[in-house]
Amino acid sequence: MADAALFEFLHTEMVAELWAHDPDPSPGGQKTSLSVLKGMGFRVGQALGERLPRETLAFREELDILKFLCKDLWVAVFQKQMDSLRTNHQGTYVLQDNSFPLLVRMASGLQYLEEAPKFLAFTCGLLRGTLSTLGIKSLVTASVAALPACKFQVVIQKA
Amino acid sequence: MADAALFEFLHTEMVAELWAHDPDPSPGGQKTSLSVLKGMGFRVGQALGERLPRETLAFREELDILKFLCKDLWVAVFQKQMDSLRTNHQGTYVLQDNSFPLLVRMASGLQYLEEAPKFLAFTCGLLRGTLSTLGIKSLVTASVAALPACKFQVVIQKA
Numbered sequence: 001m002a003d004a005a006l007f008e009f010l011h012t013e014m015v016a017e018l019w020a021h022d023p024d025p026s027p028g029g030q031k032t033s034l035s036v037l038k039g040m041g042f043r044v045g046q047a048l049g050e051r052l053p054r055e056t057l058a059f060r061e062e063l064d065i066l067k068f069l070c071k072d073l074w075v076a077v078f079q080k081q082m083d084s085l086r087t088n089h090q091g092t093y094v095l096q097d098n099s100f101p102l103l104v105r106m107a108s109g110l111q112y113l114e115e116a117p118k119f120l121a122f123t124c125g126l127l128r129g130t131l132s133t134l135g136i137k138s139l140v141t142a143s144v145a146a147l148p149a150c151k152f153q154v155v156i157q158k159a
Numbered sequence: 160m161a162d163a164a165l166f167e168f169l170h171t172e173m174v175a176e177l178w179a180h181d182p183d184p185s186p187g188g189q190k191t192s193l194s195v196l197k198g199m200g201f202r203v204g205q206a207l208g209e210r211l212p213r214e215t216l217a218f219r220e221e222l223d224i225l226k227f228l229c230k231d232l233w234v235a236v237f238q239k240q241m242d243s244l245r246t247n248h249q250g251t252y253v254l255q256d257n258s259f260p261l262l263v264r265m266a267s268g269l270q271y272l273e274e275a276p277k278f279l280a281f282t283c284g285l286l287r288g289t290l291s292t293l294g295i296k297s298l299v300t301a302s303v304a305a306l307p308a309c310k311f312q313v314v315i316q317k318a
Contacts, residue, residue: 005206005207005210006166006203006207006235006236007165007166007169009202009203009206009207010166010169010170010173010199010203011169013199013202013203014169014173014199017195017199036176040169040172040173040176043168043172044165044168044169044172047164047168048164048165048168051164076165077165
């Protein structure tokens with residue numbers, strides 16, 4: 001599957017490029033690169049949300065939309081489904097991927113954990129952008145406890 | 160085909176991002192952004208070249224390798240084949256795509272022609288990088304006469 005690899009290679013280059021030319025290597029500068037990646041992910045997610053075959057699904061509930069992200073969006077982007085979805089039934093969802101493709105190439109080991117946020121920012125934006133196209137405002141954050149597993153937390157913003 | 164769209168959306172964002180944050184909007188600054196895109200394309204092409212199923216092909220001649228780019232590489236990245244391949248049999252090849260996917264979204268009209276190089280730089284690098292993995296040094300340039308058609312000229316660098 002060369003086109004799956006294509007996205008991963010391009011993502012890797014994008015991260016490398018943003019950090020290589022970051023004019024400000026301080027934590028503040030890194031924040032800029034992270035928010036650039038999140039913004040790119042958001043716009044790609046918005047555009048993808050319009051292309052995904054959502055007309056085949058009846059989105060009656062918020063939970064259906066989250067399941068759609070875990071199945072259809074994840075398969076479209078990563079050629080696999082999310083491993084689990086949990087919710088507190090109060091607008092917070094935790095999506096877990098036990099082997100997140102954009103982290104798989106990283107060596108495992110605690111010393112690499114601090115590099116992980118770079119490889120999650122785009123995807124946080126992607127989730128938020130897709131939700132936005134589907135009419136849901138949200139905040140999305142990601143966390144890693146043991147590479148290459150990671151969790152995305154989606155908190156729905158009620159109007 | 161959401162993953163085909165994914166690459167195009169990501170490419171669009173990458174171009175927009177590079178031009179938005181270009182510290183120097185002069186022609187010299189644009190040159191920097193173009194060479195950044197070419198560099199990213201080159202590395203993605205190198206990586207893709209290692210993944211494409213080239214073991215199924217017997218690359219006896221340079222022309223076979225160029226045909227491989229026009230078929231397998233183009234299908235992997237753009238889900239279509241190149242429309243024509245011509246050569247002067249002296250190491251120069253002209254690959255023509257009559258409807259290049261990264262230009263299709265641009266409005267047609269002569270006034271947009273000057274924007275075209277941004278949308279071709281990554282792919283020039285991609286061709287050069289794939290050729291590099293296949294053991295061929297080259298120079299690749301692109302030109303557009305009428306959107307969304309374009310030509311890539313590959314000049315093989317003899318050792």
